[in-house]
Amino acid sequence: MPDSSYLDTQNKSALDDFVQLPVSQEMILYLARKASQVILCGSSTQTLPPTPPTTPSLQDPALPSIECFITSLCKKSKVQVSTLMTSIVYLDRLKSRLHPDARGIHSTIHRIFLAALILAAKNLNDSSPKNKDWAQYTEFSIAEVNLMERQLLLLLDWDVRISPQDLYYHLEPFLAPIRVHHSLQYELTVQRSANNSHANRRPSSRSLVRRPFLPPPTPRVCLFIPPNPLRSQRSTYKIFLPRTDPCLKALRQRTKKRIREQGSLLD
Numbered sequence: 404m405p406d407s408s409y410l411d412t413q414n415k416s417a418l419d420d421f422v423q424l425p426v427s428q429e430m431i432l433y434l435a436r437k438a439s440q441v442i443l444c445g446s447s448t449q450t451l452p453p454t455p456p457t458t459p460s461l462q463d464p465a466l467p468s469i470e471c472f473i474t475s476l477c478k479k480s481k482v483q484v485s486t487l488m489t490s491i492v493y494l495d496r497l498k499s500r501l502h503p504d505a506r507g508i509h510s511t512i513h514r515i516f517l518a519a520l521i522l523a524a525k526n527l528n529d530s531s532p533k534n535k536d537w538a539q540y541t542e543f544s545i546a547e548v549n550l551m552e553r554q555l556l557l558l559l560d561w562d563v564r565i566s567p568q569d570l571y572y573h574l575e576p577f578l579a580p581i582r583v584h585h586s587l588q589y590e591l592t593v594q595r596s597a598n599n600s601h602a603n604r605r606p607s608s609r610s611l612v613r614r615p616f617l618p619p620p621t622p623r624v625c626l627f628i629p630p631n632p633l634r635s636q637r638s639t640y641k642i643f644l645p646r647t648d649p650c651l652k653a654l655r656q657r658t659k660k661r662i663r664e665q666g667s668l669l670d
Contacts, residue, residue, distance in 0.1 A: 411567075411571075413582050413585065414567075414571045414578055414582070415567065416582075416585060417578040417581035417582045417585065418567075418570060418571070418574070418578060420581050420585075421484065421488075421574065421577055421578060421581060422483070422484050422485040422488075423484075424484055425484070426477050426482070426483075426484055426487060428474075430484065430487065430488065430577075431470060431473050431474055431477065432470060433491075433576070433577075434473055434487070434488075434490070434491065434516070435468075435469045435470045435473055437491050437494050437495065438469055438473075438494055438512050438515060438516040438519075439469060439512055440498065441494050441497055441498045441501070441512070441515055442498075442501060442505050442506065442507045442511060442512070442515070443505075443506055443507070444506065444507040444508060444509060444511050444512055465542075466509065466510050466513050466542065469512050469513060469516065472513050472516070472541075473516065475540075476517070476520070476540055476541065479539075479540040480532060480536075480537070480540050482520070482524070485527060486520070486523050486524050486527050486528065486531075487520065487523075488570075488573075488574055488577075489523040489526075489527060489565060489570070490516065490519040490520045490522075490523045491573045491574070492523075492565050492569045492570070492573055493519040493522055493523065493555070493559065493563070494515065494516070494519050495573060496559060496562070497515065497519070497555065497558055497559060500558055500559065500560075501558070513541075514543075514547075514551045515551075515555070517537065517541060517543070517548070517551055518551040518552050518554070518555035519555065521534070521537055521548070521551070521552050522552065522555060522556070522563055526563050526565065534548045534549055534552065535548075
């Protein structure tokens with residue numbers, strides 16, 4: 404099992420790349436499916452009031468499907484991926500707080516998604532569209548938009564905090580392929596680096612240094628002469644010469660001859 408810190412690092416890198424992507428049809432379909440799962444809408448065998456309740460004395464406009472509604476809202480508001488996909492956290496949080504028997508009307512899903520998007524925009528951005536702007540982007544009035552936002556805040560108990568773990572969990576279908584892509588790119592980079600280092604490998608600088616040619620050492624001639632040769636009957640000289648060097652043959656003969664001459668003079 405991978406380390407949690409390592410997985411968080413991968414998710415953070417994948418999330419940074421994900422929020423830079425443009426809004427795609429896949430994201431819109433995913434949002435529409437999540438919004439449709441929050442609450443059941445339409446006819447029901449039980450006579451329960453719609454939740455959240457409709458705006459008094461206001462008629463629901465003729466709304467398109469939730470997919471077309473989200474698509475039109477994204478084009479008009481030019482919402483970014485980070486704000487758009489963060490609304491999933493509020494949708495799932497609202498689903499966990501609603502009663503299982505809660506029912507809504509046809510426009511309930513549209514209202515819930517719009518309210519979640521407004522909360523995400525105000526929570527993530529310092530400057531976000533106002534409610535009157537969202538009313539212009541949709542077919543709802545300003546009073547309806549204000550009521551949607553207020554009802555969602557009450558249902559969420561004003562819990563609008565979003566942690567990175569919330570985003571990692573809800574955006575896993577989008578982050579997983581990016582993590583795989585990053586892993587493949589890293590392995591490919593390592594492989595290319597290894598191949599380049601192997602192909603461009605050269606001898607080390609130490610091996611390229613040309614050492615100067617050193618001639619063989621000159622043989623030394625060591626003559627050990629007694630401290631006072633006049634006291635001895637015959638001086639003793641020890642000569643240490645290499646016997647295999649032909650160049651010193653004449654020197655050796657002259658040295659021996661000089662020693663004999665000195666010895667005869669002492670006699």
